[in-house]
Amino acid sequence: MAQKPTLKEEHVSNKENDPKTIVQENTKYFDGQKNKKTIKDNVHDKESKAENTGRQNSDGTAKQEKQKWTLGDFDIGKPLGKGKFGNVYLAREKRSKFLVALKVLFKTAIKEFKNEHQVRREIEIQSHLRHPNILIMYGYFHDESRVYLILEYAPNGALYSKLSASPYKRFSEDIAAVYIEQIADALRYCHTKKIIHRDIKPENLLLGSKGEIKIADFGWSVHAPSSRRSTLCGTLDYLSPEMVTGKTHNEKVDLWSLGVLCYEFLTGRPPFESQSYDETYRRISRAQFIVPSYVSVEAADLIKKLLVVKPELRPELGQVLTHPWILKYKKN
Numbered sequence: 001m002a003q004k005p006t007l008k009e010e011h012v013s014n015k016e017n018d019p020k021t022i023v024q025e026n027t028k029y030f031d032g033q034k035n036k037k038t039i040k041d042n043v044h045d046k047e048s049k050a051e052n053t054g055r056q057n058s059d060g061t062a063k064q065e066k067q068k069w070t071l072g073d074f075d076i077g078k079p080l081g082k083g084k085f086g087n088v089y090l091a092r093e094k095r096s097k098f099l100v101a102l103k104v105l106f107k108t109a110i111k112e113f114k115n116e117h118q119v120r121r122e123i124e125i126q127s128h129l130r131h132p133n134i135l136i137m138y139g140y141f142h143d144e145s146r147v148y149l150i151l152e153y154a155p156n157g158a159l160y161s162k163l164s165a166s167p168y169k170r171f172s173e174d175i176a177a178v179y180i181e182q183i184a185d186a187l188r189y190c191h192t193k194k195i196i197h198r199d200i201k202p203e204n205l206l207l208g209s210k211g212e213i214k215i216a217d218f219g220w221s222v223h224a225p226s227s228r229r230s231t232l233c234g235t236l237d238y239l240s241p242e243m244v245t246g247k248t249h250n251e252k253v254d255l256w257s258l259g260v261l262c263y264e265f266l267t268g269r270p271p272f273e274s275q276s277y278d279e280t281y282r283r284i285s286r287a288q289f290i291v292p293s294y295v296s297v298e299a300a301d302l303i304k305k306l307l308v309v310k311p312e313l314r315p316e317l318g319q320v321l322t323h324p325w326i327l328k329y330k331k332n
Helices: 039-048 107-112 116-126 159-165 173-192 252-267 277-286 297-306 317-321 324-328
Strands: 050-056 062-066 074-082 086-093 098-106 137-142 146-152 205-207 213-215
Touching: 074 098, 086 146, 098 107, 107 116, 107 146, 116 137, 159 205, 173 213, 173 252, 173 297, 173 317, 173 324, 252 297, 252 317, 297 324
Parallel strands: none
Antiparallel strands: 050 062, 074 086, 086 098, 098 146, 137 146, 205 213
16 A cells, blocks of 8 residues: 655655754664653643743843753654654653654745644644544744654554555454544544644554554644635545535544545555546545445445535534444443
8 A cells, every 4th residue: 555645745855854963962862761750740840940031020020931942851762754844753851751752843844835834733733632542742842943843652653554564454343443433532522622633544643552543743734613614735535525626624524534544444445546636536526436345334334424525414523433333343
């Protein structure tokens, strides 16, 4: 199963990707160490510990500022993966010895593709989300050339890798149902906060220490209290009919992506895959797909309910969570 391209590919130079340009003299390369104190405690310490700025408040008392993270606060470890504008590294917060994933974004690449607003939005959205199946963003900092995102470390890696390594590149129905339930619950949480992810796909899903789903990469997400958006974004195979036809969209695009994901989990390929982009667009716009006979009736029913052209006819996430196929494999 080939890696599916996004509509707008981003890249950085090999020199910028070289770990030697990331690791400073005061950092130490390592392969990982058992966690001790959580970084949340140190985040609190950073925020509560203030520095005297030399300036004064109106009452004459010394004015203080919160301390900020720097690269010197971390030991940098092995590369974990490649992001849109840079790389992700295993890192260890020096004081707590807590492991994190440090996502390094290069400002030159961000500016080249005019994505400053997108990166800012990703930080604003993900840093405020707290759900067991959403990757935590603990904080961020930047220097002259890079932006650093301090993220929860997902030790079991990318779901895409697990899917690709599975027999016939697909999951058994019991595994797929548990994953779909976790993703649906996380999306329901996002939607209650008026957040639309808009790029749900295997490559943007990680696995935590217990094998649980962690939704990552909120680069295409949006806070949309008005409920209607028109930006074309995400990955072609997962785009909804309203997006490929240029219509406005709302949170129901995530329901469509969930249906595509469920289909790919169970068959090893996206439902609208074809030899050309034009044919894929056509199939998506008409919701033309065939569910293989080896997929159970219950699973096929959920997929068919999610992959309908009219967004208003797609079920709510609460209905997905109570679907017979999900309940059949629900863990107590």
